[in-house]
Amino acid sequence: MRTVDREHYAGLLRLAYLVLDDGDAPLMRARRAAVRATRVRDGGYPAMRARLVATLLTEPPAGRHRWHRLFFEPVPTPKGSVRAALRELSPHERLAYLLRRDGLTAPEAAAEMGVHLRADFRDVDRATDAVDDRTGLDEAAQQAEIEAFEPDLVRLRAPLAVPRAWRAAVAAVLWVVVLAVAGFVLIPPDEESGGPTAVDPRAWQRTGMPTINEWPAQGELRDDAGLLRRAADAWRADRRDPPHGGVIVLYAGRVDGASLVVLHDSPGLRETPSVAQYFERRLSRGVESVRRLGSGSGQLIMLGLTWRYLVPPWLRDVRAAVPSGRSPDWVPVAVKDGVTDPLHWRWFAPRCQNYVVFRMTFRPATGGWPRTVTQLASNDPRSAAxxxxxxxxxxxxxxxxxxxxxxxxxxxxxxxxxxxxxxxxxxxxxxxxxxxxxxxxxxxxxxxxxxxxxxxxxxxxxxxxxxxxxxxxxxxxxxxxxxxxxxxxxxxxxxxxxxxxxxxxxxxxxxxxxxxxxxxxxxxxxxxxxxxxxxxxxxxxxxxxxxxxxxxxxxxxxxxxxxxx
Structure with a gap:
């Protein structure tokens, strides 16, 4: 990394860390985002910052990394500080405020974020006013506090009261972990290995309206690294419908004698994701369907031509009916590890656009009344649902x-x-x-x-x-x-x-x-x-x-x- 890049890296790391401050392993994730941003060689710091904004707004939620807390403590947060005020805002609001304090006007900050989500100058002004109210500091004092903040300053935890014979082993483990973290930052595994990432299995339980971005991986083969890597590489090699952004696994398992991997991409908040289905059978393997979703909400996905459907974990009590009847004749549909039993209806002539009506129950893990969810699903995995x-x-x-x-x-x-x-x-x-x-x-x-x-x-x-x-x-x-x-x-x-x-x-x-x-x-x-x-x-x-x-x-x-x- 060149000298000018080191200077830019410090500012990018500070911005990323303050956005990710209350998440898991914020320093690790902020380093990865800053390193990716500095790979932009043309356009200088504004281009690097634009790459960082794209990463922060489109990267899927990270999994839990609790092990780093055994050795490190985060930088303390003084009450009434800018950092404390930012932690009371959402990540998008934090980013809007920080872009404003990074020298952009409110319309310019909104335009920078607007590439990936709906935002205007009023959103930036609201975030800035919120920090002003919480800190009571003027703009110059806030700017000075931000520039003085160094997220790399972490403290080692006090050593445990263990016999001297164990201390050498603990120190060795500590150095192995530090070297592993350094390698993880310099060579992100999802970029070098080709394998898809996975969503934290508990992410959907922390929101009242889960979407495909909180849909965890399901299936008995979700830990088969080789299968997942082959599936992700096959989709990236697809010339007609390649993925945009990161690739995330939704399902990996055995379905009707074939190994199946269902993936989705991360095109950003202004675009809806695409879902790809990769099959490995005895005599063939490859991506067999790619479909762009109509929205990012969690929805049923038909698996190939199996008459089985992939169901997100927050939808329960699945029932189905054919819409041609005068009244609904709901049939319960069993779900195991996210996959339904095959439906017993079969038709080949066009009838009701070959769609089935599903009715399910959504019970928010964060509390609240259960809601009924109705969805129309096709017998074609490439069609909308x-x-x-x-x-x-x-x-x-x-x-x-x-x-x-x-x-x-x-x-x-x-x-x-x-x-x-x-x-x-x-x-x-x-x-x-x-x-x-x-x-x-x-x-x-x-x-x-x-x-x-x-x-x-x-x-x-x-x-x-x-x-x-x-x-x-x-x-x-x-x-x-x-x-x-x-x-x-x-x-x-x-x-x-x-x-x-x-x-x-x-x-x-x-x-x-x-x-x-x-x-x-x-x-x-x-x-x-x-x-x-x-x-x-x-x-x-x-x-x-x-x-x-x-x-x-x-x-x-x-x-x-x-x-x-």
Whole structure:
């Protein structure tokens, strides 16, 4: 390492340590991150700091390293110091503050972090204000304290009261450990050996919302270093879908006579991870499927074409049902070491997009009420496996919930193969004109691609589609009160424009070839039904429909436009 790099290394190490301060082996992890950052030769210190930020925000949680505490004590933390204030913040908030104190403006610090997670200058300002309040120091005093902090200053613990004959052995062990730590810092094992890393088995128990980043390795072969190395190397050599970032093992075991390794990568917080499945059979070996997840939440993963699914440890009481039935016929599914028994359903013709509905129970290890988790999973390991949510307030109508799932899987309300997680809502229920019967206007929002407008469809009480898909002004995260949707519905004699909106929309109005029609809010929901052209002719389905749009006026004065086609 050159002299200039040594100077940069000290600052990078200080920044990394203060971010990782309350974790396991923070000095070891900070050294590794700083060493990786100094490998950037072009761009000087700003480029090295950008590499360090990427490592801190994308590297998976480290496992427990309790042995180092036998010999070392951390640097003491004075009360009221900057370091003590930082330990009361989350790692992301610490990083935002430290980038600000490293000479960046709030927008520049947000941009540096924004490559890997959603952040803006207000997040940086909030973190900076929090440290100011907790320390009572001005910026210059805080900067001086940070620059004076040397994380390499650790103290050896006092020697144990043991006979003199044992002291030589203890000293020898100490030197072996020190040399091992030095080698670990200079040559990170996950980069040289090619093997994937593993998540701390207890990481998911320390959070109320575990994701794939807290999913521990499962399976009886998870300690087979040779198998894991071959699997990781095979994925890295894949020219079509190689991993991005670090490779983490989810499962390694024997499934139906084959050795199987399931891995995922770490592309950063702005991208969702990919999952790869590596098989070793008697006459073949290699990566057989790679799928990018719709979201980073823990979800079921089909193992090859085995009709078995990998289940994260925080989901229990697994049940499954085929969505084609009029009502759910839940079948309990046994799970052993994270893998389900094979499902007994088989089909080869397209039916309900070849998806099965799973219902599970999530009991947070950190406390709280258990929650029901619903997921749609395919018989194709390369297809998406979206989780299904219902908009606030939670839908407690089991009949509607199953009708909505049936419409999504079997009636074309959503295309599941490339879908992200889905959020469903009943926007309106009532009687259609001209004897059309009772119907529900269902909205379907997907989490991927981010911010994409939702879709809507009219369904019957048993989930049959009564219209083609229509448009909404919503997306996965928008407020349920401001959602507006419009569809074209055809009775026996004519077309009708059916539009509805949530309680925060006070007025709906049509513009276009149908003329101006308006309807205000009634009983909590704005509803507008406008008669369209007659549905005569030999092919009424393909008849030209009027060009029309629906304008939704919200209580705060905002307006949005919805296209029913």
């Amino acid at each position: 979206p989780r299904v949510w219902f908009r606030d307030p939670p839908e407690r109508d089991e009949r509607f919930g199953w009708a909505a799932l049936h419409a999504v899987a079997c009636q074309g309300a959503a295309t599941l193969s490339e879908s992200g997680d889905l959020r469903l809502a009943r926007l309106w229920s009532g009687e259609l004109p001209e004897g059309g019967g009772r119907a529900t206007l269902l909205t379907v929002d997907a989490s991927s691609p981010w911010g994409a407008p939702g879709r809507s469809i009219l369904i019957s009480d048993d989930g049959r589609a009564l219209s083609e898909r229509g448009g909404t002004n919503s997306d996965f995260t928008s407020s349920a009160g401001t959602v507006a949707a419009a569809v074209w519905w055809r009775s026996r004699r004519r077309w009708h424009l059916v539009a509805a909106a949530g309680p925060d929309v006070v007025r709906l109005k049509t513009v276009g070839e149908l003329g101006n029609h308006a309807m205000g809010r009634g009983r909590g929901t704005s509803l507008l039904v406008v008669r369209g052209p007659r549905a005569g002719g030999p092919h009424p389905e393909t008849a030209r429909l009027p060009v029309v749009q629906v304008v939704a006026y919200e209580t705060d004065g905002d307006r949005t436009v919805v296209d029913p086609s």
